[in-house]
Amino acid sequence: MLRIKGLTKRYRTGDLALKGIDLDVPDSQVMALIGPSGAGKSTVIRCINRLVEPTAGSVALNDTEITVLRSADLRRVRRRIGMIFQEYALVERLTVMENVLSGRLGYVGFWQSWLRRFPQSDIDEAFRLLERVGLDHMADKRADELSGGQRQRVGICRALIQNPELLLVDEPTASLDPKTSRQIMRLIKELCAERKLSAIINIHDVMLAQMFAERIVGLRLGEIVYDGPPNELTPAVLTSIYGEEDWSATIRKAADEDPDSGKDSVVPFERSLSDRDRLAGLT
Amino acid sequence: MMSVVVKGGLKIWQRRDRNAQLAIWVSWLAATALFVYCFQLISEKTIWAFVWDAPAQAGDLAARMVPPDWGLIRHLARPIWDTINIATLGTVIAVILAVPVAYCAARNTTPSVTLVRPVALFIIVASRSINSLIWALMLVTIVGPGVFAGIIAIGLRSIGFCAKLLYEAIEEIDEGQVEAVRATGATGAQVSVYGIVPQVLPAFAGISVFRWDINIRESTVLGLVGAGGIGLELNAAITQLHWTQVSLMLLVIIGTVIVSEWVSAKVRHAII
Known part of the structure; x- marks a missing residue:
């Protein structure tokens, strides 16, 4: 599990992005982190794998204290944390296969990676993952030839081939259309369930967060203002996170189906989504 | 710098206000004067007879250049x-x-x-x-x-x-x-x-x-x-x-x- 205590980040400009965040994420929990732009969502997840250096506080992943690690140990702990990015962040000029295998860089030596001599077990796993997300026929395509949804699925494979204990997901759907967004979120949720992974998903779209996360944390100005189940997100709570607005179209109705049911009947699920798709544009 | 002037209830927009426009005209005038002055300096130190002769000289040189000495090509490889x-x-x-x-x-x-x-x-x-x-x-x-x-x-x-x-x-x-x-x-x-x-x-x-x-x-x-x-x-x-x-x-x-x-x-x- 992940345990964050008193996490504080002050940027060099003097902006206090995080004001002492406390957050526990138990094993195999999918958690959504919502909040307005500039609330510090990206900073939180980047402080966990230290792409951004936290100013104060502690981050522990299964009893490894991350904030104190030196470079080699930090790299070792980064192997245990998969990350998925907003603009996919694939290396555009490398092939799909190379992008997926780059998730194994922490495990292979420099010359092995330079010469693309990855162990057969890694290659097997890469093909397995690509097959799982439906892209095994694309392995030799260059990443910049893929559509947005396909790229994000490659990004997911790259994160999963690390065999991580935790997934950090930064706005996975911000560059995708509503339907692809749902497919990607469903895929992330299913894969987390299959692998008993916990995940922190930064997401703008409140409705998507409610559909696919079992826990919602609301961040405002670097502070946690809500931490609870998706169905307790009332207009009052959303106002406390985002400020005053008419939330009636955003809140998921109690009559809406359970997101899990999407697994067994994809087509009716998608059809029932069409209303939400339209509404998603309003949020 | 753009300028908006209110005249009789109408908002008149011009790309620049009067001072900016004036400054631009003065700059152009100064640049032109400088160019004329410099041309004068160069002209004084130029032997114009040679310049007027240039086309004839160039023609003469060109005439001496043809035909190219193709026999030399082997030595140029x-x-x-x-x-x-x-x-x-x-x-x-x-x-x-x-x-x-x-x-x-x-x-x-x-x-x-x-x-x-x-x-x-x-x-x-x-x-x-x-x-x-x-x-x-x-x-x-x-x-x-x-x-x-x-x-x-x-x-x-x-x-x-x-x-x-x-x-x-x-x-x-x-x-x-x-x-x-x-x-x-x-x-x-x-x-x-x-x-x-x-x-x-x-x-x-x-x-x-x-x-x-x-x-x-x-x-x-x-x-x-x-x-x-x-x-x-x-x-x-x-x-x-x-x-x-x-x-x-x-x-x-x-x-x-x-x-x-x-x-x-x-x-x-x-x-x-």
Whole structure:
């Protein structure tokens, strides 16, 4: 599990992005982190794998204290944390296969990676993952030839081939259309369930967060203002996170189906989504 | 500076207010006056009789240049081959040396912004500010006349050019891709190879070919100071007033440059 205590980040400009965040994420929990732009969502997840250096506080992943690690140990702990990015962040000029295998860089030596001599077990796993997300026929395509949804699925494979204990997901759907967004979120949720992974998903779209996360944390100005189940997100709570607005179209109705049911009947699920798709544009 | 004036309830918009407009007119007037004054100075020191005579002189020289001395072409194969080699080997040396310099000069990859980066930038400026002909002059006195001096001169001259364009390419890469590779637990070297190299490879190839193309042209004159290649023959022919040979050499140089530009355009097109 992940345990964050008193996490504080002050940027060099003097902006206090995080004001002492406390957050526990138990094993195999999918958690959504919502909040307005500039609330510090990206900073939180980047402080966990230290792409951004936290100013104060502690981050522990299964009893490894991350904030104190030196470079080699930090790299070792980064192997245990998969990350998925907003603009996919694939290396555009490398092939799909190379992008997926780059998730194994922490495990292979420099010359092995330079010469693309990855162990057969890694290659097997890469093909397995690509097959799982439906892209095994694309392995030799260059990443910049893929559509947005396909790229994000490659990004997911790259994160999963690390065999991580935790997934950090930064706005996975911000560059995708509503339907692809749902497919990607469903895929992330299913894969987390299959692998008993916990995940922190930064997401703008409140409705998507409610559909696919079992826990919602609301961040405002670097502070946690809500931490609870998706169905307790009332207009009052959303106002406390985002400020005053008419939330009636955003809140998921109690009559809406359970997101899990999407697994067994994809087509009716998608059809029932069409209303939400339209509404998603309003949020 | 735009200006809005309210006149009788109408908002009148002009691109500039009156003072800005006036300042622009005054600047144009001053620039024109300066130009006329400078022309006067130059005119006083020019022997106009020579200038009026120029078309006749040029016609005379042209007449003495035709027909080109085609018999000499066999003797030019070797010098032009030398010239191409100077350009090619010089470019290879420059490109190899430019990579670490560019890496140290780019703000996002340099090991130290305060110590290493200024040194790298100085190397770039020093290399770029000295013309290859001057490099060649110095090198001829250091390593002696010949092709070797030419290669080194071209190499030293091109480091700055290649390193500057390359470090600008490195600074323009998408940091997101680099961040994603770093997040997997890759080492610094692996981050470079997976996150940075693929992004700058097209720029790198384009810069190399572009510089090679420039170097073909630059190396044709290096012979003037004794650094080998076709320039050596050209210099000899001019001093001996063998104008039919000169015209042939000029034709050969033009042909070579056209071919090199064609190759460079093809290669760049293939990469991008």
